[in-house]
Amino acid sequence: MFRSAATDTQMSKTRKAISLISGGLDSMLATRLILDQGVHVEGINFYTGFCVEGHTHAIRRQDRERPKRNNALWVAEQLGIKLHMIEVIEEYKQVVINPQHGYGANLNPCMDCKGFMVRKAREWMEAHDFDFIITGEVVGQRPMSQRRDTMPVIARESGAGDRLLRPLCARLLPATLAETEGWVDRERLLGLNGRSRKPQIALAQAYGMDDYAQPAGGCCFLSNEQYSHKLNDLWQARGDRDYELDDIMLLKVGRHLRPRPYFKLIIGREEGENKYLEGYRHTYTHLHALSHTGPLALLDGKADENDLHLAARLVARFGQGRDATTVSMSITPPGQDSRTLEVTPMPSGEIPQSWYL
Amino acid sequence: MAEYTLDARNMLCPLPVIRTQNRLRSLTKGDRLTVTCTDPGALHDIPAWCRIHGYPVIESHREGDEIIIRIGVSTVE
Numbered sequence: 001m002f003r004s005a006a007t008d009t010q011m012s013k014t015r016k017a018i019s020l021i022s023g024g025l026d027s028m029l030a031t032r033l034i035l036d037q038g039v040h041v042e043g044i045n046f047y048t049g050f051c052v053e054g055h056t057h058a059i060r061r062q063d064r065e066r067p068k069r070n071n072a073l074w075v076a077e078q079l080g081i082k083l084h085m086i087e088v089i090e091e092y093k094q095v096v097i098n099p100q101h102g103y104g105a106n107l108n109p110c111m112d113c114k115g116f117m118v119r120k121a122r123e124w125m126e127a128h129d130f131d132f133i134i135t136g137e138v139v140g141q142r143p144m145s146q147r148r149d150t151m152p153v154i155a156r157e158s159g160a161g162d163r164l165l166r167p168l169c170a171r172l173l174p175a176t177l178a179e180t181e182g183w184v185d186r187e188r189l190l191g192l193n194g195r196s197r198k199p200q201i202a203l204a205q206a207y208g209m210d211d212y213a214q215p216a217g218g219c220c221f222l223s224n225e226q227y228s229h230k231l232n233d234l235w236q237a238r239g240d241r242d243y244e245l246d247d248i249m250l251l252k253v254g255r256h257l258r259p260r261p262y263f264k265l266i267i268g269r270e271e272g273e274n275k276y277l278e279g280y281r282h283t284y285t286h287l288h289a290l291s292h293t294g295p296l297a298l299l300d301g302k303a304d305e306n307d308l309h310l311a312a313r314l315v316a317r318f319g320q321g322r323d324a325t326t327v328s329m330s331i332t333p334p335g336q337d338s339r340t341l342e343v344t345p346m347p348s349g350e351i352p353q354s355w356y357l
Numbered sequence: 358m359a360e361y362t363l364d365a366r367n368m369l370c371p372l373p374v375i376r377t378q379n380r381l382r383s384l385t386k387g388d389r390l391t392v393t394c395t396d397p398g399a400l401h402d403i404p405a406w407c408r409i410h411g412y413p414v415i416e417s418h419r420e421g422d423e424i425i426i427r428i429g430v431s432t433v434e
Contacts, residue, residue: 045371047372069398069401069402070370070371070374070398070401070402073371073374074405076409077409082409082410083409085371085374085375085378085406086375279367
């Protein structure tokens, strides 16, 4: 059988794939499988503002001594590939606020999120003359976005179509362009399915990978029940399902208490959080004790004189003066001078549990 | 050859890395970029990004709560 010259040219051209790198094991393995087939692979990683990666560790003093690394960068370095990190904070809002496929157990829009990221990867692929997209998805691993029936939906809605290859479960899915064109050998791809991590861990061992981020899940604050509750509270209080980056960052920090529908307090829990909250002193009314050691607190919303007094009593309760008869509290609205209120700290028994978000 | 600065203070990773990446890509061979950050993670992550993409880190050090990283542009992606 003769091959055409065109086919020979195609065969000799090094194909290029862009791989969605989360920093977890699956995308690392998927990429490695394709690198092993002689394909040029580069990584892509999207920053939505909800990524767990690094943030709370950077803020909280008690976590600062732990060795830190961005897992996506680390994975790319281990694999010897470039990693393009893309900020998608503004565009991602529509995914969070109005997901076409709805939410998971919390405010996690997993289907829309995966479709969004594959679409962004597809746009990058087209702009940079790459040939196909790789993800670390496994059939049946996630209840929404990684099911046999939803995987084609993501391929279709992202516009990636048959240029989307899932190397870890490709043998269970229809052949994609990379396979039918011979850019990769389908026989050397895998047919993993289900929630078990054992095959991935075994493959990692076979590759000599003994250090990788804990696999599957936990990478997005939106899948966290408490975080989702706080985001819902923010939307309800403002009467608008919208947010800015600062809003969603602050939801990760401190104790959040809402004593009134129109204002809440964000109270630092330790030195690192107090220091982080200091960065917002010029945007929010802030409170702290003068007579005792205590936290810094931000007041988000509107508060009249009675509300400020209540806020001061609440914040005083979380400082060293909690058992004192009187605590001097400094209150500083943004752009205004500070003033002092003498308050009696609110006893913990008087704080309704419903105030805690 | 020119010297540039990037203020990434009060940003949490990966934003300092992303801003550094985007700034470096706007520079030309021979330029140098000095990034100032406050997230301690940047001390690891920015050099990691530079290694992956072939940008030499000339020096990095702490000044109080701030981290200063100086990067050269020896390649243009």
